[in-house]
Amino acid sequence: MSAASSPRVEAVIDLGAVRANVARLRDVAQGSQLMVVVKADGYGHGMQPVARAAREGGADWLGVAVLEEALALRSAGDEGRLLCWLATSGESYDAAVRADIDLTASSRGQLGEVVAAARSAGVCARLQLKVDTGLSRNGCLPSDWPHLVAAAADAQRSGDVMVTGVWSHLACADEPDHPANDAQQQVFDEALGVAAHSGLDPEVRHLANSPATLTRPAAHYDLVRTGLAAYGLSPAPRVADAAGFGLRPALTLTARLAAVKRVPEGMGVSYGHTFVTDRPTTLGLVPLGYGDGVPRVAANRAEVLVHGRRARVVGSICMDQFVVDLGLVDDVAVGDEAVLLGTGEAGEPTAQDWAEWTGTIAYEVVTRLGGRIVRRYTGVRS
Numbered sequence: 001m002s003a004a005s006s007p008r009v010e011a012v013i014d015l016g017a018v019r020a021n022v023a024r025l026r027d028v029a030q031g032s033q034l035m036v037v038v039k040a041d042g043y044g045h046g047m048q049p050v051a052r053a054a055r056e057g058g059a060d061w062l063g064v065a066v067l068e069e070a071l072a073l074r075s076a077g078d079e080g081r082l083l084c085w086l087a088t089s090g091e092s093y094d095a096a097v098r099a100d101i102d103l104t105a106s107s108r109g110q111l112g113e114v115v116a117a118a119r120s121a122g123v124c125a126r127l128q129l130k131v132d133t134g135l136s137r138n139g140c141l142p143s144d145w146p147h148l149v150a151a152a153a154d155a156q157r158s159g160d161v162m163v164t165g166v167w168s169h170l171a172c173a174d175e176p177d178h179p180a181n182d183a184q185q186q187v188f189d190e191a192l193g194v195a196a197h198s199g200l201d202p203e204v205r206h207l208a209n210s211p212a213t214l215t216r217p218a219a220h221y222d223l224v225r226t227g228l229a230a231y232g233l234s235p236a237p238r239v240a241d242a243a244g245f246g247l248r249p250a251l252t253l254t255a256r257l258a259a260v261k262r263v264p265e266g267m268g269v270s271y272g273h274t275f276v277t278d279r280p281t282t283l284g285l286v287p288l289g290y291g292d293g294v295p296r297v298a299a300n301r302a303e304v305l306v307h308g309r310r311a312r313v314v315g316s317i318c319m320d321q322f323v324v325d326l327g328l329v330d331d332v333a334v335g336d337e338a339v340l341l342g343t344g345e346a347g348e349p350t351a352q353d354w355a356e357w358t359g360t361i362a363y364e365v366v367t368r369l370g371g372r373i374v375r376r377y378t379g380v381r382s
């Protein structure tokens, strides 16, 4: 068997699922434009292939956090609308301005840097303004907002920037009944009023992330920004699972067992012997570890699927490998497949299961996958 035909470890990403999720989100947010957020290497799914599938599925916009991500999308040939929202003072906006990327300013200092870049590039920069409606992360506080808006209106009149958007981000959208949602939306509406009063008429006003897109139609405005949901994972697991929202997980992570051995009762397993066999059993060695993004805290808790049966992780998760308890079976051999996570349709765990086993969110589970994991894409359109 060649290494190429049966890799040790593989993340298979179904781009057909991404396209279907994007189509589903377009349907949910009918009347608004749709942005698919592909930051952090497409939430661990691979930025470029996911970006292409998102466009094929009907994404009007792509969204990324940092400038390097936006420029990489342009280098790969993406020419559509593209918003970037996280930069630190002193970063160069020149290339981004020339590449027709929508930048975000949360302060007059940032606005000044974008204006300077636009002048040095000799172009009119597309610029969106972000207001902090209550997340206390980036964004202009409402007290400074009239000043930022006035300065941006000046810069627009002098031809340095075109204010293409006004936006904000929600803190508690995965809890639809949380009072912060209404409070933030009210602050947002007031900020939009201030912008309109200064003569700004942006192309897009936007507030909703995935959970708000799925649970809060009143927050859709002109554009919704969906990340996690486009990958087919539930962004509000207390409200509904992926299937309940009409979504399908795109990523399946498998590994082929590197060792299988029958052991007696009383065997300590892996570093620290945090697990000792309480009966004769069969142990399987999965060639993935925390160096690949498998959370170490999942030891003695998480499960994988082998031959259609769940097998629990036993003992510490190491940098490159971990052990699973297969039970007293004799139909499992070296090279057989262990499914760590996937759609759940064949009984395998989902990213949400791993999130619950490890006290985190599905966002972190998939985004951390990396290191040595090879990604393969199905449903590629030629």
Ligand SMILES: *Cc1c(COP(=O)(O)O)cnc(C)c1O
Pocket (backbone or CB within 6 Å): 037, 039, 085, 169, 208, 209, 210, 211, 225, 226, 227, 228, 229, 235
């Ligand atoms: C990451 C991010 C999103 C996407 O959030 P999801 O919950 O994954 O949809 C949207 N907007 C901003 C500003 C983000 O940073």
